[in-house]
Amino acid sequence: MIIGLTGGIASGKSTVSDMLKEKGFPVIDADIAARAVVEPGQPALQKIADTFGRDILSSDGTLNREKLGSVIFHDEEKRKQLNEIVHPAVRAWMMAEKDKAIDKGHKTIVFDVPLLFESKLTWMADRTLLIYVAPPIQLERLMKRNGYTEEEASARIASQMPIEEKKELADDIIDNSGTKEETAKQLEQWLARLGIDS
Ligand code: ADP
Numbered sequence: 001m002i003i004g005l006t007g008g009i010a011s012g013k014s015t016v017s018d019m020l021k022e023k024g025f026p027v028i029d030a031d032i033a034a035r036a037v038v039e040p041g042q043p044a045l046q047k048i049a050d051t052f053g054r055d056i057l058s059s060d061g062t063l064n065r066e067k068l069g070s071v072i073f074h075d076e077e078k079r080k081q082l083n084e085i086v087h088p089a090v091r092a093w094m095m096a097e098k099d100k101a102i103d104k105g106h107k108t109i110v111f112d113v114p115l116l117f118e119s120k121l122t123w124m125a126d127r128t129l130l131i132y133v134a135p136p137i138q139l140e141r142l143m144k145r146n147g148y149t150e151e152e153a154s155a156r157i158a159s160q161m162p163i164e165e166k167k168e169l170a171d172d173i174i175d176n177s178g179t180k181e182e183t184a185k186q187l188e189q190w191l192a193r194l195g196i197d198s
Helices: 013-022 030-036 043-052 065-072 076-103 135-146 150-158 163-169 180-194
Strands: 002-007 027-029 109-112 127-132 172-175
Touching (some): 013 027, 013 109, 013 127, 027 076, 030 076, 030 109, 043 076, 076 109, 127 180
Parallel strands (some): 027 109
């Protein structure tokens, strides 16, 4: 079974992902995939250079994210082009990691995907698990974790799909508004209820 783990910014997804890793679940992280597929020598990086020009490469051949960011910033069409290169590569990378985990004998695999709903990637998972947090606590934790002002934190939260909306879309929800211990307990109960082990 593939679990699609998601959340909102600072909702506690990484916290729960760490708990799952500690329990022995293989966690395949979309953010790591997104970095891996644009490493030098990867076909996606070659395609990016072909599409946006070799200027977006640093002298050592790695992707110059700042330059690429300035190229796609405010340009919807270019951003779409970039996603059309990167997204399939990310999916293929995650599927390959999944196959490796299955070969190792795992029965349940976690796909950790921050923008699972926004990117319409729910089809990749058999069940989606949302790490929810009440919005005022989300704001508070984001300000504290990243040292943001209230304005900066609010802007980042506002740029994502509202967590209340994600709640409607998720198969299962863990409410991380309380203590980490309470969250760990909900996770235990959820795993037990569905009879999930790694
Ligand atoms: P995400 O991965 O969803 O962005 P994190 O797991 O990094 O979120 O959690 C956001 C911040 O809130 C981190 O600094 C984390 O240590 C803290 N945090 C997470 N869960 C709790 C909790 N239940 N109680 C207090 N702080 C928490």
